Amino acid sequence: xxxxxxxxxxxxxxxxxxxxxxxxxxxxxxxxxxxxxxxxxxxxxxxxxxxxxxxxxxxxxxxxxxxxxxxxxxxxxxxxxxxxxxxxxxxxxxxxxxxxxxxxxxxxxxxxxxxxxxxxxxxxxxxxxxxxxxxxxxxxxxxxxxxxxxxxxxxxxxxxxxxxxxxxxxxxxxxxxxxxxxxxxxxxxxxxxxxxxxxxxxxxxxxxxxxxxxxxxxxxxxxxxxxxxxxxxxxxxxxxxxxxxxxxxxxxxxxxxxxxxxxxxxxxxxxxxxxxxxxxxxxxxxxxxxxxxxxxxxxxxxxxxxxxxxxxxxxxxxxxxxxxxxxxxxxxxxxxxxxxxxxxxxxxxxxxxxxxxxxxxxxxxxxxxxxxxxxxxxxxxxxxxxxxxxxxxxxxxxxxxxxxxxxxxxxxxxxxxxxxxx
Amino acid sequence: xxxxxxxxxxxxxxxxxxxxxxxxxxxxxxxxxxxxxxxxxxxxxxxxxxxxxxxxxxxxxxxxxxxxxxxxxxxxxxxxxxxxxxxxxxxxxxxxxxxxxxxxxxxxxxxxxxxxxxxxxxxxxxxxxxxxxxxxxxxxxxxxxxxxxxxxxxxxxxxxxxxxxxxxxxxxxxxxxxxxxxxxxxxxxxxxxxxxxxxxxxxxxxxxxxxxxxxxxxxxxxxxxxxxxxxxxxxxxxxxxxxxxxxxxxxxxxxxxxxxxxxxxxxxxxxxxxxxxxxxxxxxxxxxxxxxxxxxxxxxxxxxxxxxxxxxxxxxxxxxxxxxxxxxxxxxxxxxxxxxxxxxxxxxxxxxxxxxxxxxxxxxxxxxxxxxxxxxxxxxxxxxxxxxxxxxxxxxxxxxxxxxxxxxxxxxxxxxxxxxxxxxxxxxxxxxxxxxxxxxxxxxxxxxxxxxxxxxxxxx
Numbered sequence: 001x002x003x004x005x006x007x008x009x010x011x012x013x014x015x016x017x018x019x020x021x022x023x024x025x026x027x028x029x030x031x032x033x034x035x036x037x038x039x040x041x042x043x044x045x046x047x048x049x050x051x052x053x054x055x056x057x058x059x060x061x062x063x064x065x066x067x068x069x070x071x072x073x074x075x076x077x078x079x080x081x082x083x084x085x086x087x088x089x090x091x092x093x094x095x096x097x098x099x100x101x102x103x104x105x106x107x108x109x110x111x112x113x114x115x116x117x118x119x120x121x122x123x124x125x126x127x128x129x130x131x132x133x134x135x136x137x138x139x140x141x142x143x144x145x146x147x148x149x150x151x152x153x154x155x156x157x158x159x160x161x162x163x164x165x166x167x168x169x170x171x172x173x174x175x176x177x178x179x180x181x182x183x184x185x186x187x188x189x190x191x192x193x194x195x196x197x198x199x200x201x202x203x204x205x206x207x208x209x210x211x212x213x214x215x216x217x218x219x220x221x222x223x224x225x226x227x228x229x230x231x232x233x234x235x236x237x238x239x240x241x242x243x244x245x246x247x248x249x250x251x252x253x254x255x256x257x258x259x260x261x262x263x264x265x266x267x268x269x270x271x272x273x274x275x276x277x278x279x280x281x282x283x284x285x286x287x288x289x290x291x292x293x294x295x296x297x298x299x300x301x302x303x304x305x306x307x308x309x310x311x312x313x314x315x316x317x318x319x320x321x322x323x324x325x326x327x328x329x330x331x332x333x334x335x336x337x338x339x340x341x342x343x344x345x346x347x348x349x350x351x352x353x354x355x356x357x358x359x360x361x362x363x364x365x366x367x368x369x370x371x372x373x374x375x376x377x378x379x380x381x382x383x384x385x386x387x388x389x390x391x392x393x394x395x396x397x398x399x400x401x402x403x404x405x406x407x408x409x410x411x412x413x414x415x416x417x418x419x420x421x422x
Numbered sequence: 423x424x425x426x427x428x429x430x431x432x433x434x435x436x437x438x439x440x441x442x443x444x445x446x447x448x449x450x451x452x453x454x455x456x457x458x459x460x461x462x463x464x465x466x467x468x469x470x471x472x473x474x475x476x477x478x479x480x481x482x483x484x485x486x487x488x489x490x491x492x493x494x495x496x497x498x499x500x501x502x503x504x505x506x507x508x509x510x511x512x513x514x515x516x517x518x519x520x521x522x523x524x525x526x527x528x529x530x531x532x533x534x535x536x537x538x539x540x541x542x543x544x545x546x547x548x549x550x551x552x553x554x555x556x557x558x559x560x561x562x563x564x565x566x567x568x569x570x571x572x573x574x575x576x577x578x579x580x581x582x583x584x585x586x587x588x589x590x591x592x593x594x595x596x597x598x599x600x601x602x603x604x605x606x607x608x609x610x611x612x613x614x615x616x617x618x619x620x621x622x623x624x625x626x627x628x629x630x631x632x633x634x635x636x637x638x639x640x641x642x643x644x645x646x647x648x649x650x651x652x653x654x655x656x657x658x659x660x661x662x663x664x665x666x667x668x669x670x671x672x673x674x675x676x677x678x679x680x681x682x683x684x685x686x687x688x689x690x691x692x693x694x695x696x697x698x699x700x701x702x703x704x705x706x707x708x709x710x711x712x713x714x715x716x717x718x719x720x721x722x723x724x725x726x727x728x729x730x731x732x733x734x735x736x737x738x739x740x741x742x743x744x745x746x747x748x749x750x751x752x753x754x755x756x757x758x759x760x761x762x763x764x765x766x767x768x769x770x771x772x773x774x775x776x777x778x779x780x781x782x783x784x785x786x787x788x789x790x791x792x793x794x795x796x797x798x799x800x801x802x803x804x805x806x807x808x809x810x811x812x813x814x815x816x817x818x819x820x821x822x823x824x825x826x827x828x829x830x831x832x833x834x835x836x837x838x839x840x841x842x843x844x845x846x847x848x849x850x851x852x853x854x855x856x857x858x859x860x861x862x863x864x865x866x867x868x869x870x871x872x873x874x875x876x877x878x879x880x881x882x
Binding site for chain 1: 425486489490580583584587588590591592594595596597598599601602604605608609611612670671672673674675677678679681682683691693694695696697698700701702703704705706707708709711712713743746747750772774775776777779780797800801803804805806807810811831834835838839852853856859860863864867868871
């Protein structure tokens, strides 16, 4: 009796300590989850706050006289549009005289402005001989200043824009010659050395071609492999080996697939460098195990009774699989494929190995053209020193993560809509 | 675009063959469908396969070999001195030949043989296209005739097709094995060439890594320093930091989700963790280089000491955040797999929930958790983009997380990006590093999968 009382007293005495430990433990758990969620929040906030401004671009209005003496309607491309832009800028600021100042003045406008003029004349040759006021792309430093990333209060030698340039921009602004509008260049151009002329379209098209090759190869191969392993393969050492192999392949670092692509596809088979074809094949090998594992899980979840019913009605084993089991497993297979594709879309390292990091201005037109991909473009821009490329990089991240989220949401919706409880 | 046109043509004609095969089978049976061995569709498939398989084989063979064959023809038929001798110049020359379709654009191009070569190349490629079309039609129709001739009601079309399908399935499942074989062979082959230049002992146990020197002095690789220990140490340091972040946070998050969280919290937190897992590594790398590394540097400066802006700490911490969801989802799985009865037993004896978790659930789930952590370590070791963007290039042999270190993956990328000569020890070293990386991660994975599997068997 006394013994049990002393026991319950010890327990009672320790209860406070134990409950405190319980609360502490629970708190650690909450802390861990909040830490992870906070990291996600900080990441998104940083990228969004740095990148959102790239969706706008600063333009400067200048008055261009399309001199009919300088522009030959038959040789539109040969005219000196740069000269027209310079002349117009000189007209706006007649007080600028010295050579060095003029050079600085010309730098207010992007070097792409001359191509914008060429495009205008190409579209409408009747402009020749007329005076037109044109909105041309501003230089990236002006753009950064207009967006407030270069602060006026800084001492002159610490900012990329000198006091003189500042006064010119102020004058342009007071004459309403500076505006910020939606940045169409960013969504229609390829890469460029000039931040204001660069865009993600080239990389997006490259990613599209790469993923197309990946999908064409990995989806049928993955599904077929999964069907064989799950539905037909006899249980023996060979199939065990294949299974272990696939599981291990799924965990091989992605850069190793790049080395494989470099050694076999580029050096041994002599396929073209920087091509979405090779990138797609490498990524297909990488996503293959993901798709096989997902497809096998989906096939496994189809109940045995379906197969037995079909066999009972006289279907052959192929008919059982292709007419009954596979259609029922398809939502799961597609979900796995989309997730695999999303991973392939975000993958960078193997593409670096096979030369998809080249500086490519042109929009690729096919799977053998040199191209880069969205994540590689992010990597390339992240390396560039210009302030304006930080903004572009963040914006490209927003675009990439947007695509990935869409794909993942699609997969989740698909799973929710077609998931069946047997 | 040509490739899509040909594929469409093959698919289209196969559809036609399917239709006519089915029709022929029906007309042969003349209304008595029971006299057919298989369904009419099977005969259609039979005919379509006889058409499309030879055509597809011809087409892909041509597609893979065309460039090489044309180049070879060009090389043998151009006059001797007309081609540049330097291999780099030669490949540039061939690129020019391939890309120029308008001879008027040719002004100022250097090689004198170019105009002739371009013209010759164009005639060749026209010829090649023509041959392809003829070959496709030829082989396709030979197949079609054989199929048409052998198509009889007694033909076991279904059996034949099912054998064909079965073979395709087997081949598909073997492709994954081929990929592994390809990886091992290519890594081994290039590494062997590397080990002919640099001894394996020096590579594995050397303390100094400076591959650039070998290139600059244009000498045999033995003068370059290829001791990979600093890289291994750097990789381990960064992975260690990452695991120090990911293991406690991931494990506690998993415990909270599995044992405490209400279904509403779960429904909210789980997708968020999945998003964290789905963010591409290049984004983490950008984040590490742009935000985290400068932040750490500023903090350190306020604290009065210097840390490198490419410190191992920044890369390691961000990598840790990246693998949190990996650890948490694997641990979540094993924790929920622990049988309810074990928890109930412990709770029934008066243990609090945290005591139950610490003394019953975790020990029971330990093998699975350890397996998950091993997988996470292997993931951290093989991770590339974060370290490429946020860690340094200098191979310092240090255990100080505030200094810049480099890793195996960073070196592979820097050695292989840009111009490569394929015989220099510098590029081959990347393959040797890749081989080490592959085997280390493979061993970790095999152990981890073993452990997890054993554990599953115990409770299933």
